[in-house]
Amino acid sequence: xxxxxxxxQAAFWLIITLDADLVEITLRSLQVSLSALVVACVxxxxxGTWLAIRRFRYRRAAIATLNALMGLPPxxxxxxxxxxxxxxxxxxxxxxxxxPSAMIIAQIIIITPLIASITHQAMRELWAEYHDLLISxxxxxxxxxxxxxxxxxxxxMTAALAGFGRAIGEVGAIMIVGGNIDHATRxxxxxxxxxxxxxxxxxxxxxxxxxxxxxxVVNLAIHALSRTEREGTW
Amino acid sequence: xxxxxxxCLTNVVVKRRQKxxxxxxxxxxxxxxxxxxxxxxxAGKTTLLKVLHGVERVSEGVVQWSVPDVQARQSxxxxxxxxxxxxxxxxxxxxxxxxxxxxxxxxxxxxxVDWAHSIGLQNxxxxxxxxxxxxxxQKLALGRALIRKPKVxxxxxxxxxxxxxxxxxxETLLRDATQTGxxxxxxxxxxxxxRRLAGDVLFLLNGRVHEQGGASAFFTDPKTPEAKAxxxxxxxx
Ligand SMILES: Nc1ncnc2c1ncn2[C@@H]1O[C@H](COP(=O)(O)OP(=O)(O)OP(=O)(O)O)[C@@H](O)[C@H]1O
Ligand SMILES: [Mg+2]
Numbered sequence: 001x002x003x004x005x006x007x008x009q010a011a012f013w014l015i016i017t018l019d020a021d022l023v024e025i026t027l028r029s030l031q032v033s034l035s036a037l038v039v040a041c042v043x044x045x046x047x048g049t050w051l052a053i054r055r056f057r058y059r060r061a062a063i064a065t066l067n068a069l070m071g072l073p074p075x076x077x078x079x080x081x082x083x084x085x086x087x088x089x090x091x092x093x094x095x096x097x098x099x100p101s102a103m104i105i106a107q108i109i110i111i112t113p114l115i116a117s118i119t120h121q122a123m124r125e126l127w128a129e130y131h132d133l134l135i136s137x138x139x140x141x142x143x144x145x146x147x148x149x150x151x152x153x154x155x156x157m158t159a160a161l162a163g164f165g166r167a168i169g170e171v172g173a174i175m176i177v178g179g180n181i182d183h184a185t186r187x188x189x190x191x192x193x194x195x196x197x198x199x200x201x202x203x204x205x206x207x208x209x210x211x212x213x214x215x216x217v218v219n220l221a222i223h224a225l226s227r228t229e230r231e232g233t234w
Numbered sequence: 235x236x237x238x239x240x241x242c243l244t245n246v247v248v249k250r251r252q253k254x255x256x257x258x259x260x261x262x263x264x265x266x267x268x269x270x271x272x273x274x275x276x277a278g279k280t281t282l283l284k285v286l287h288g289v290e291r292v293s294e295g296v297v298q299w300s301v302p303d304v305q306a307r308q309s310x311x312x313x314x315x316x317x318x319x320x321x322x323x324x325x326x327x328x329x330x331x332x333x334x335x336x337x338x339x340x341x342x343x344x345x346x347v348d349w350a351h352s353i354g355l356q357n358x359x360x361x362x363x364x365x366x367x368x369x370x371x372q373k374l375a376l377g378r379a380l381i382r383k384p385k386v387x388x389x390x391x392x393x394x395x396x397x398x399x400x401x402x403x404x405e406t407l408l409r410d411a412t413q414t415g416x417x418x419x420x421x422x423x424x425x426x427x428x429r430r431l432a433g434d435v436l437f438l439l440n441g442r443v444h445e446q447g448g449a450s451a452f453f454t455d456p457k458t459p460e461a462k463a464x465x466x467x468x469x470x471x
């Protein structure tokens with residue numbers, strides 16, 4: 001009990017004094033997850049919207065695949081990315097294994113299906129609502145997509161935030177492909193795992209608080225967004 | 235674009251889940267005037283309007299406007315039975331059809347304010363449209379339809395949730411529109427409104443045009459017992 005208490009005190013001290021390690025790890029976490037988020041959004045937002053408004057032959061199969069991909073265990077994603085990037089793998093020559101790039105790739109694979117799936121749901125709903133009007137007004141395909149994306153922007157942001165939340169808190173995959181190398185690929189989650197293993201609860205807890213704070217901010221933002229949507233304050 | 239827009243339906247049938255919901259309909263509609271489609275719930279009024287507008291797939295037959303299809307749709311506007319509000323402000327809802335046409339911003343802003351006055355929503359311009367009352371939504375939907383100055387205007391029960399005063403306001407707007415040459419094809423369950431507005435009447439029953447003719451003749455001398463019963467407020471089978 002005593003050990004935990006002094007750990008918490010030391011953790012706060014680390015945060016208040018902006019401990020160099022803690023800041024470095026936090027920034028790297030943000031850098032990796034935000035990069036993954038940007039790429040995932042560029043893929044998932046148009047794809048989810050397209051799935052919602054386009055009728056094509058393998059649409060159902062595509063949606064089922066998307067949902068299945070969402071349930072992919074991150075550790076398995078890590079393993080696959082590891083095999084692809086390892087020296088003997090097809091992309092081995094790029095030398096990406098154990099770099100932040102590898103971690104970004106793994107996180108992109110983990111969160112793209114999630115963001116695409118939420119986008120698809122939201123856009124399908126909005127499209128059902130707008131369909132008759134947009135057809136009646138003789139809109140072009142482009143105009144339809146732009147209208148849906150603009151009027152669904154809050155839900156799309158929610159999808160992005162959910163993706164970010166998942167990325168920043170993920171540990172299994174980035175541990176495998178990043179290797180948790182100090183000053184290179186160590187991020188919040190992998191550092192917590194390591195420090196806990198070593199018994200250094202101060203740093204582990206300090207990093208944990210930062211992670212919790214980030215998760216809280218994300219959830220508050222999602223909450224605020226859904227509130228403006230519901231109450232129509234815009 | 236100054237061609238008159240008449241329309242001709244030949245053997246039009248609409249089926250949904252193997253069931254015929256409209257037709258077979260053979261119909262000629264002239265390029266001007268006010269036509270009111272009457273009939274009990276489920277008679278196929280909405281379906282007929284959507285077929286005319288070209289947003290409902292027909293299973294058989296042909297709908298032929300006197301101008302090419304693309305041009306026809308572009309010069310038409312449709313007010314749906316349950317108004318569709320964009321999740322935007324009233325101002326942006328009114329502006330939307332003009333923005334699609336790529337009109338200059340200042341011109342759009344001017345027209346939006348004008349129309350907001352016409353539909354009595356000038357003080358609600360910056361409210362989110364989905365939060366308007368049912369009646370206000372209907373007025374907004376009408377304004378958004380009229381703002382493009384359509385040649386043909388379809389209205390599916392435009393006054394269904396409106397009080398007496400709002401109904402009169404809408405009817406005035408519709409009369410103004412006909413005056414400037416807009417063709418109106420609408421449905422209503424308000425027989426008083428039919429008397430006030432209609433040039434001619436289409437009486438639908440079970441998906442077929444049961445009776446068609448001038449409004450006054452329809453009221454004074456309905457040809458079929460079903461139409462007579464409908465006018466007297468009886469149940470029509
Ligand atoms: N997608 C559909 N699938 C099955 N039936 C349909 C579909 N669309 C319409 N119908 C049926 O077609 C018939 C005509 O519908 P329509 O909406 O045209 O009636 P209406 O005359 O406008 O009625 P109301 O006065 O209640 O608005 C109804 O019996 C309806 O159940
Ligand atoms: Mg109807």
